Amino acid sequence: MSLATEIDAQLQSFYFLDKQELIEGVTTVLGDDIEAVVDTHNTPTVNFIFTTSSGSHFMKVGTAEDDAMRAEAAWYIDLPPEQEYTPPVQGISIRDGYSFVLMDFLPNVDTLDDHLLVHRPILSVIQDGITRAKAIDLELFNSHKRGTLNDAASNSLYWNKFISRRREAAKFTYLDNFMTRDTIVINDVEYPGIDAAVNRIFADEGTLDYLLPRHVGKIHGDLHAGNILVPRDRARACVVDPNGSRSLPLEYDLGKLLHSVHGLYGFVMAGRYELNRLAGSRESYQFDIATSRQLVGLPDLVIDGLSDRIATSSLFNEAMHFATMLPHHAAERQETLALGMQAVRLLASLEERL
Numbered sequence: 001m002s003l004a005t006e007i008d009a010q011l012q013s014f015y016f017l018d019k020q021e022l023i024e025g026v027t028t029v030l031g032d033d034i035e036a037v038v039d040t041h042n043t044p045t046v047n048f049i050f051t052t053s054s055g056s057h058f059m060k061v062g063t064a065e066d067d068a069m070r071a072e073a074a075w076y077i078d079l080p081p082e083q084e085y086t087p088p089v090q091g092i093s094i095r096d097g098y099s100f101v102l103m104d105f106l107p108n109v110d111t112l113d114d115h116l117l118v119h120r121p122i123l124s125v126i127q128d129g130i131t132r133a134k135a136i137d138l139e140l141f142n143s144h145k146r147g148t149l150n151d152a153a154s155n156s157l158y159w160n161k162f163i164s165r166r167r168e169a170a171k172f173t174y175l176d177n178f179m180t181r182d183t184i185v186i187n188d189v190e191y192p193g194i195d196a197a198v199n200r201i202f203a204d205e206g207t208l209d210y211l212l213p214r215h216v217g218k219i220h221g222d223l224h225a226g227n228i229l230v231p232r233d234r235a236r237a238c239v240v241d242p243n244g245s246r247s248l249p250l251e252y253d254l255g256k257l258l259h260s261v262h263g264l265y266g267f268v269m270a271g272r273y274e275l276n277r278l279a280g281s282r283e284s285y286q287f288d289i290a291t292s293r294q295l296v297g298l299p300d301l302v303i304d305g306l307s308d309r310i311a312t313s314s315l316f317n318e319a320m321h322f323a324t325m326l327p328h329h330a331a332e333r334q335e336t337l338a339l340g341m342q343a344v345r346l347l348a349s350l351e352e353r354l
Contacts, residue, residue: 002090002091003052003054003057003090003091003102004090004091004092004093004102005091007029007030007059007091007100007102008091008093008095008100010029011025011026011029011093011095011097011098011100012095012097014097014098015064015096015097015098016061016063016064016097016098017063017064017065018044018063019039019044019046019063021063022046022061022062022063022098023037023039023046026046026048026059026061030048030050033050033051033052034048034049034050035049035050035051035056036048036049037049043066043068043069044062044063044065044066044068044069045060045061045062045063045066045068045069046060046061047059047060047061048060048061049105055104055105056104056105056107057090057102057103057104057105058087058102058103058104058105058106059100059101059102059103060072060100060101061098061099061100062098062099062100063098064096064097064098066099067245068243068245069099069100070094070099071243071244071245071246072101072241072242072243072244073092073093073094073099073100073101073244074094074244075218075221075242075243075244076089076092076101076242076244077092078144078218084236084238085136085139085140085238085239086103086238086239086240087103087104087105087106087229087238087240088103088104089101089102089103090102090103090104106229106231108231108232108233109229109230109231109232110229110230110232111225111226111227111228111229111230112126112129112130112133112225112226112228112229112230112237112260113224113225113226113228113260113266114230115129115230116225116260116261116266116267116295117266117267117270117272119292120292121292121294121295123294123295125230125234126261126295126298127298127301128230128234128236128237129225129228129230129237130257130261130298130301130302131301132228132236132237132238133220133223133228133237133239133257134254134257134301134302136220136238136239137219137220137223137250137253137254138250140217140218140219140220141217141218141219141250143218144217144218145217145218146215146216146217146247147215147216147217147247148214148215148216149212149213149214149215149216149249153216154212154213157248157249157252158202158212158320159202161320161324162198162320162323162324165323165324165325165326165327165328166179166195168327168328168330169326169327169330171327171330172327172330174333174337175326175327175330175336175340178193178194178283178337178340179193179194179195179326179340180193180195181193181283182196183196183282183283184283184284184285184341184344185278185282185283185284185285186284186285186286186287186341186344186345187285187286187287187288188284191344191345191347191348192344192347192348192351193283193344194323194340194343194344194347197344197347197348197351198320198323198347200351201316201347201350201351207354210309210312210313210354211312211313211316211354212313213249213250213251213252213310213313213317214249215249215250216246216247216248216249217247217248217249217250218247219248219249219250219252219253220239220242220243220253221242221243221244221245221246221248221252221253222241222242222243222253222256223239223253223254223256223257224256224257224259224260224265224266225257225260225261225265225266226260226266227239227240227241227242249313249317250310251310251313251314251316251317252317254302254303254306254310254314254317255314255315255316255317255318255319255320255321256317256318256321257302258299258302258303258314258315258317258318259318259321259322261295261298261299261301261302262298262299262302262315262318262346263318263321263322263342263346264289264291264342265322265339265342267289267290267291268289268335268338268339268342269335271335272289272290272291273287273288273289273290273338274286274287274288274290275287275334275337275338275341285337285341287338287341302314303315312350312353312354315346315349315350315353316350318346319343319346319347319349319350322339322340322342322343322346323343323347325339326339326340326343
């Protein structure tokens, strides 16, 4: 009996309604083998690191009502048995009362974010990580059945999502005011505001037709630098924490990757920026992100080899990722405005490219 089958057999009597029940139940099964329990806080999942005679293991477990974890488990089931996209998977279970993915624990790895944020980044390691992550997504997309992104699905993924997040943003006066500004001045350069830029894109049928992806398929679904693992022994990078909930455009994930290496999301989240509002009647800011000059060429690795249409659509997806994430950070005003600065600049850069 495999370890995953053994754990699944012992868990089948449980029905986890919340994370506390989950932690208590899984702890009962794994016992003293547990080395760490990691509560992800903002999701219904809990991660367990434990050791048996066969080695170290990582198990991600979701509650009975955690549909995202069920979708993630299903994403792994659909991978070829000898795949090297993720850490080695030992077993998967999707039950009424829980779901889990069990895989080898990789102790000597860093995320691509870790490598981007160090004071003296090793450029070759970062380049290899980006290239590998992009290759994984392309292989997944090209080796599975693809569908067409119809108008309804496109609206749901882009325009309706923006409108929904815009309503959330309106609950925060400072953010609502920022997004409704016709223009924003950053480092003495005047840019269109977020609402103005997004509305202009979606009002132009020709532009929109060029920017919107046309096909959906199997991809990672959340390909930011924090989900890309880079082994310290220079073995090939792999990915974790997929969003398996639906088929998505390849450009959606390439936009996520650009979001990290071009939009520098991780730098903002790490507080590696300076942002000051300048006195005066205009919405004017001084804004700089502290990053290494070595990282300047990284976005080219993401879009190299793509058609101009797919590359531009990926940049569109990156800009929309920034524009729609703002209300989820709104409790932290300075951080949210820093992300907003990036949204403003990325939307303006996209319009220039068009």
